[in-house]
Amino acid sequence: MAQHDLDLQLLGQKTNYHFEYNPDVLESFDNRHPDTDYFVKFNTPEFTSLCPITNQPDFATLYISYVPDQKLVESKSLKLYLFSFRNHGDFHENCIVVIMKDLIKLLDPKYIEVWGKFLPRGGVSIDPYANFGKPGTRWETIAEQRLAQHDLYPETITNR
Amino acid sequence: MAQHDLDLQLLGQKTNYHFEYNPDVLESFDNRHPDTDYFVKFNTPEFTSLCPITNQPDFATLYISYVPDQKLVESKSLKLYLFSFRNHGDFHENCIVVIMKDLIKLLDPKYIEVWGKFLPRGGVSIDPYANFGKPGTRWETIAEQRLAQHDLYPETITNR
Amino acid sequence: MAQHDLDLQLLGQKTNYHFEYNPDVLESFDNRHPDTDYFVKFNTPEFTSLCPITNQPDFATLYISYVPDQKLVESKSLKLYLFSFRNHGDFHENCIVVIMKDLIKLLDPKYIEVWGKFLPRGGVSIDPYANFGKPGTRWETIAEQRLAQHDLYPETITNR
Amino acid sequence: MAQHDLDLQLLGQKTNYHFEYNPDVLESFDNRHPDTDYFVKFNTPEFTSLCPITNQPDFATLYISYVPDQKLVESKSLKLYLFSFRNHGDFHENCIVVIMKDLIKLLDPKYIEVWGKFLPRGGVSIDPYANFGKPGTRWETIAEQRLAQHDLYPETITNR
Amino acid sequence: MAQHDLDLQLLGQKTNYHFEYNPDVLESFDNRHPDTDYFVKFNTPEFTSLCPITNQPDFATLYISYVPDQKLVESKSLKLYLFSFRNHGDFHENCIVVIMKDLIKLLDPKYIEVWGKFLPRGGVSIDPYANFGKPGTRWETIAEQRLAQHDLYPETITNR
Amino acid sequence: MAQHDLDLQLLGQKTNYHFEYNPDVLESFDNRHPDTDYFVKFNTPEFTSLCPITNQPDFATLYISYVPDQKLVESKSLKLYLFSFRNHGDFHENCIVVIMKDLIKLLDPKYIEVWGKFLPRGGVSIDPYANFGKPGTRWETIAEQRLAQHDLYPETITNR
Amino acid sequence: MAQHDLDLQLLGQKTNYHFEYNPDVLESFDNRHPDTDYFVKFNTPEFTSLCPITNQPDFATLYISYVPDQKLVESKSLKLYLFSFRNHGDFHENCIVVIMKDLIKLLDPKYIEVWGKFLPRGGVSIDPYANFGKPGTRWETIAEQRLAQHDLYPETITNR
Amino acid sequence: MAQHDLDLQLLGQKTNYHFEYNPDVLESFDNRHPDTDYFVKFNTPEFTSLCPITNQPDFATLYISYVPDQKLVESKSLKLYLFSFRNHGDFHENCIVVIMKDLIKLLDPKYIEVWGKFLPRGGVSIDPYANFGKPGTRWETIAEQRLAQHDLYPETITNR
Amino acid sequence: MAQHDLDLQLLGQKTNYHFEYNPDVLESFDNRHPDTDYFVKFNTPEFTSLCPITNQPDFATLYISYVPDQKLVESKSLKLYLFSFRNHGDFHENCIVVIMKDLIKLLDPKYIEVWGKFLPRGGVSIDPYANFGKPGTRWETIAEQRLAQHDLYPETITNR
Amino acid sequence: MAQHDLDLQLLGQKTNYHFEYNPDVLESFDNRHPDTDYFVKFNTPEFTSLCPITNQPDFATLYISYVPDQKLVESKSLKLYLFSFRNHGDFHENCIVVIMKDLIKLLDPKYIEVWGKFLPRGGVSIDPYANFGKPGTRWETIAEQRLAQHDLYPETITNR
Ligand SMILES: [Ca+2]
Ligand SMILES: [Ca+2]
Ligand SMILES: [Ca+2]
Ligand SMILES: [Ca+2]
Ligand SMILES: [Ca+2]
Ligand SMILES: [Ca+2]
Ligand SMILES: [Ca+2]
Ligand SMILES: [Ca+2]
Ligand SMILES: [Ca+2]
Ligand SMILES: [Ca+2]
Ligand SMILES: [Ca+2]
Ligand SMILES: [Ca+2]
Ligand SMILES: [Ca+2]
Ligand SMILES: [Ca+2]
Ligand SMILES: [Ca+2]
Ligand SMILES: [Ca+2]
Numbered sequence A, B, C, D, E, F, G, H, I, J: 001m002a003q004h005d006l007d008l009q010l011l012g013q014k015t016n017y018h019f020e021y022n023p024d025v026l027e028s029f030d031n032r033h034p035d036t037d038y039f040v041k042f043n044t045p046e047f048t049s050l051c052p053i054t055n056q057p058d059f060a061t062l063y064i065s066y067v068p069d070q071k072l073v074e075s076k077s078l079k080l081y082l083f084s085f086r087n088h089g090d091f092h093e094n095c096i097v098v099i100m101k102d103l104i105k106l107l108d109p110k111y112i113e114v115w116g117k118f119l120p121r122g123g124v125s126i127d128p129y130a131n132f133g134k135p136g137t138r139w140e141t142i143a144e145q146r147l148a149q150h151d152l153y154p155e156t157i158t159n160r
Helices: A002-012 A075-083 A092-107 A138-148 B002-012 B075-083 B092-107 B138-148 C002-012 C075-083 C092-107 C138-148 D002-012 D075-083 D092-107 D138-148 E002-011 E075-083 E092-107 E138-148 F002-012 F075-083 F092-107 F138-148 G002-012 G075-083 G092-107 G138-148 H002-012 H075-083 H092-107 H138-148 I002-012 I075-083 I092-107 I138-148 J002-012 J075-083 J092-107 J138-148
Strands: A028-030 A038-050 A057-067 A071-073 A111-118 A125-133 B028-030 B038-050 B057-067 B071-073 B111-118 B125-133 C028-030 C038-050 C057-067 C071-073 C111-118 C125-133 D028-030 D038-050 D057-067 D071-073 D111-118 D125-133 E028-030 E038-050 E057-067 E071-073 E111-118 E125-133 F028-030 F038-050 F057-067 F071-073 F111-118 F125-133 G028-030 G038-050 G057-067 G071-073 G111-118 G125-133 H028-030 H038-050 H057-067 H071-073 H111-118 H125-133 I028-030 I038-050 I057-067 I071-073 I111-118 I125-133 J028-030 J038-050 J057-067 J071-073 J111-118 J125-133
Touching: A038 A075, A038 B092, A038 H057, A057 A092, A057 H038, A071 A075, A071 A092, A092 A111, A092 A125, A092 I038, A111 A138, A125 A138, A138 B138, A138 I138, B038 B075, B038 C092, B038 D057, B057 B092, B057 D038, B071 B075, B071 B092, B092 B111, B092 B125, B111 B138, B125 B138, B138 C138, C038 C075, C038 E057, C038 G092, C057 C092, C057 E038, C071 C075, C071 C092, C092 C111, C092 C125, C111 C138, C125 C138, C138 G138, D038 D075, D038 H092, D057 D092, D071 D075, D071 D092, D092 D111, D092 D125, D092 E038, D111 D138, D125 D138, D138 E138, D138 H138, E038 E075, E057 E092, E071 E075, E071 E092, E092 E111, E092 E125, E092 F038, E111 E138, E125 E138, E138 F138, F038 F075, F038 G057, F057 F092, F057 G038, F071 F075, F071 F092, F092 F111, F092 F125, F092 J038, F111 F138, F125 F138, F138 J138, G038 G075, G038 I092, G057 G092, G071 G075, G071 G092, G092 G111, G092 G125, G111 G138, G125 G138, G138 I138, H038 H075, H038 J092, H057 H092, H071 H075, H071 H092, H092 H111, H092 H125, H111 H138, H125 H138, H138 J138, I038 I075, I038 J057, I057 I092, I057 J038, I071 I075, I071 I092, I092 I111, I092 I125, I111 I138, I125 I138, J038 J075, J057 J092, J071 J075, J071 J092, J092 J111, J092 J125, J111 J138, J125 J138
Parallel strands: none
Antiparallel strands: A028 A071, A038 A057, A038 B125, A057 A111, A111 A125, A125 I038, B028 B071, B038 B057, B038 C125, B057 B111, B111 B125, C028 C071, C038 C057, C038 G125, C057 C111, C111 C125, D028 D071, D038 D057, D038 H125, D057 D111, D111 D125, D125 E038, E028 E071, E038 E057, E057 E111, E111 E125, E125 F038, F028 F071, F038 F057, F057 F111, F111 F125, F125 J038, G028 G071, G038 G057, G038 I125, G057 G111, G111 G125, H028 H071, H038 H057, H038 J125, H057 H111, H111 H125, I028 I071, I038 I057, I057 I111, I111 I125, J028 J071, J038 J057, J057 J111, J111 J125
């Protein structure tokens, strides 16, 4: 409840942006429909981080989709969290897994998946995808099935 | 039958629009093919509501798809119902679940799903999806399967 | 054989168009490959009928797909049949089910499905979908499975 | 200068939304490059107003493009201004001309054009376009030329 | 003024559709901005008529764009007028020119153009385009220029 | 008049297809609007001919657009004429110019242009374009202008 | 080995095209990876044949996809084979099944499917699809499953 | 010449990225074809800067197009220059004009234009465009003409 | 670890490109998340090799997707490896299988798949697809299932 | 004439590919329609060259469009000529100008333009465009006009 109040506050006030990796900005609020399994997807086409080797900016669209249990992620705090990668250096694959794990820690969701589609570097682009189902629930099996069926139809890429 | 007459009347006469949440405007009529399982999908690209915190208008396309049992929703009343969110403040996720529950109450359908695709705020967009299968029928299992398979191929988002 | 001759005749001669619902114009011919299960799909983007309440014209693209048993539908007669809805008033949902049932009666197919995608009225469009598998064959189960998997990825609708 | 300060304030604070037509919310700030002719275009895909006859909501994307003279329109105030049409009833054509005239009054620009692309009602959509060049400058002639060349390639419309 | 009242009436009441060519249904109302030259475009993707020889239905999207002088065409009456071609037989080219002439007669506009894009028959589609500028005004010259520049970039056609 | 009757006949009867180049199949009929300059465009995505050297089939979409004077080309005869290239060998560039000249001979039009977009051979595709304006009329100048402005925005080609 | 040599020869020399149905031109070569199950798909957007009744040309894109056993089809011979339908008259459905059977005879593949997507005639297009799995292998079951899942998302058709 | 050597060095070595506005990183090299007027366009879809008021990241695609005189901009230095806006706060309009002026200072080009297409904030996006022709040359007039003709066909924006 | 260092070195230094097939350039580094099954996909739209018979260049987009076990492929070394096919002659099918096998040898992954989509030659394009699951793990079964479900919706090909 | 014979020979025989810049492979043949001004456009999506500094392969689509005078370029020789850049190192801008000049030398055309659209390196792509009109003819002026009007609507670039 207190957390929810915080969210309301965040959504209606001026924001301080952090440009160094900072999972503490993530906030959650209570799920009003814990009896219902449903998906919430965030489309975030403005993700940017730095290559840890060359320091060159990288750009991606992230698709974050989850089935809440008791908590939902507050959308503005999620945006602040993703902005905190702006001047942070990490590999594409690690960014995706780290984001998923931070959200698991925050939300303890029934299910979550994170798909990053990065802009190409040198003519090659990389798209990591990770997912997770809560152990001991049917979502553990669903996570395995979704991974097994992942991306049978890769998006056509022509670089233009 | 009486309800059906009411629908005909609605479809051919001038309409009074309500801009405050009002599930009472929903009307149904009899399914002439209760022996056949079939889908009816409504594409409604003009959904708009208000953010409960900032009072800012939000916009979405809703995809409502259901398998009728004894009743169908009258399309004009559905439109009026959706218009009634225009000046109503609620979170994206709640709007979707509330719409699904109002239609379950009205129609007692074999199956129903509601998918909202909202326009971005601050570079991030949110797409909630909920579904429901009538307990004790095969549609209960189908609902679980459809949720488990939901959105394996997220729509490409570039914000332009 | 006689029916087939009739088809040939239809395809090569001038046509009389009927604009009132008329299932009698439907013609079939013999399937030369009854040992093989295969699909035949008709894309018919020129379907038009009348709203039974307002008398306003409605427009749709129909996708009719079936697995023949002993008979195939003659394509020109199918076109004439669909044209016969031009000045006929009926609801979207009924049009789709009626077309499916008329083709079942004509062809006794192993499987058939009909999907109508109607143009919007008042900002909302409706897409009914019905299917059928021959009872007592594996296509009965397939029909249930296809219905259960129907339209997990609704076509994006923006109204422009 | 004082006006500019106000803009900064608006952009960083919580907003009060008005849903009745209100041109007073429009704010401007000083053009730092009055020696340079350049275009600024606003893409606003979330315009909504009411039909003055049926009270039904209408939806449009507006493209507002202008060449500033001494002033620029503050973007957040423009958004508030457009939101103020939300519960206001007016015809499509009048909305477009009124918006153009309000901006001329605010900015006294060298050139301005407003193009509205409305969602269809009953299968027909309407796209009004108006423009204006400051009398006595070369932009008066340019406005006439741009009107004469307007929309030689209409956007393809299929309603789906 | 009286004409305007009639329009309001049309827009808010039930409609009688005519399916035989009937230019009398066209209605106009007063232009509130006769001092301003602006375009109004109607996108009508639901035009259908009959081939005068084969009686086969034809389908088209019409783009009607004009610069009003003293009058605007009332949109619902335009829709009724276009519906009146539904069971009327005429060649593609004649339909387009007749529609343009009927609107010139109704509106006496400064400028008007009508572009029809018909669905293919036998693998070939036909797109007639006609325009008109009021004699003795600069729009007479503009009409000639627009015709001279017409369709330098034909829409890509693949028939699927 | 007699020619017009022949057209009507062609359109409603069975056709004999010729697959060797045969300009004699082209037919015209009278233009009912010789007082009006307007465009008629034919989209013909099914053109095929043979390479004169390798005998390999070539495929193209042709865009034929003209401003009639006293005559229009009958659409079915145009289709037959284009089919007559099916087993005829000629270079891409010559096909386009020959088609234009045959239509000039038939129609004596005010203006005509023919644009062929051929499918690639060996990763390279060729798109010839020719046009013509009647000497001594303003269309002679317009033809030169249209050629000078031709294809400033080449269609994006990726071969997939 | 000898067969392979023949392929090399075909690929590097001038070709004699046949325009009458001729399955003898089909050639195969040895699969170097018989231990691996993999798909090879041919996209052939230039298929054309004749309607057996009207003699009118028909056009299609064929998608041929198979899992080789001991043999692969030589690509140039496949092209020659498909060209041999150019002046051959047969119904759409038969063309597809015949092509599949000829390739089964040539290759004895583990699996094969052929999907034809024909251009419309009279506003209606037809898309036959047939497949086959080698009896007694797991591909027999896979063929049934693929047929059962065939085309749940029909390609959007607008005819333009 | 020395400058050119520096470029070669830049292109083949590891890079130091600057994230504060820094026009000094821009480098040029000699145009080998000063006798020929030609365009060079840079597509840079990864531009990002900060809002000077809220400190929120902004994202844009920049299209920079110029006609060189004696110098060309070295592409890697241009990329570094654009990266230097990453943590720099400025308004959209100013970014575009500043970039144009920095490049004019570096290159003294015959002509240059810069078009920024920014991602939306709060549902509204802004696209500034500025251009420049060298005074006393024909490119001064061309710049005025290009500005007068700018963006007659605004890109369709739906925010999804 | 040593290998990882090598990768870092590769990513930040000038590169020596090899244009003859050279699997030795492939480098791997340690997977930091071996407890998590996740996909990594490489989109490489710039693959080119030579036809072994005609010596003609071939072009393709490759989609390489795998689930790592202990190792990940270093992206720059993958790019160098793919460039090494530039002057190497091999058939489409063999290229795809060889690339998959080289990566299996390098990475010993849980799962891998390689899909090549080649540009057309003579109007026909070829798309080979191969996959592999580690024997004795659930990925062996998943590989079979993914192959069985491969490409039920072939990409639409029009050659333009 | 002799030249024309050589072309025929080239088109029907096996080819020797050169991968070092070699303008001597270019061949021409006589224009049969020197009395007619018409455009011929080559779409060549498979251009590849090397970066002269890093030796990295670059990829582009070239659009070559010209108005012939007495000669046409033989298409297969053009393809061979473009392939000869495969292992040749040069900057993007120089490639485009050199290709234009080689074709001017070969053909002495009335008009020619070459537009290269290169795939991105490091997130930035470059599109050079050069053109030429024969001095002393109206095409000299047209070339200037086309350059002045070049690319007012840059292709949307998102890198995915
Ligand atoms: Ca891309
Ligand atoms: Ca978007
Ligand atoms: Ca739509
Ligand atoms: Ca202000
Ligand atoms: Ca639409
Ligand atoms: Ca009226
Ligand atoms: Ca089409
Ligand atoms: Ca005639
Ligand atoms: Ca292509
Ligand atoms: Ca062989
Ligand atoms: Ca189509
Ligand atoms: Ca330099
Ligand atoms: Ca957008
Ligand atoms: Ca293609
Ligand atoms: Ca020659
Ligand atoms: Ca791109």
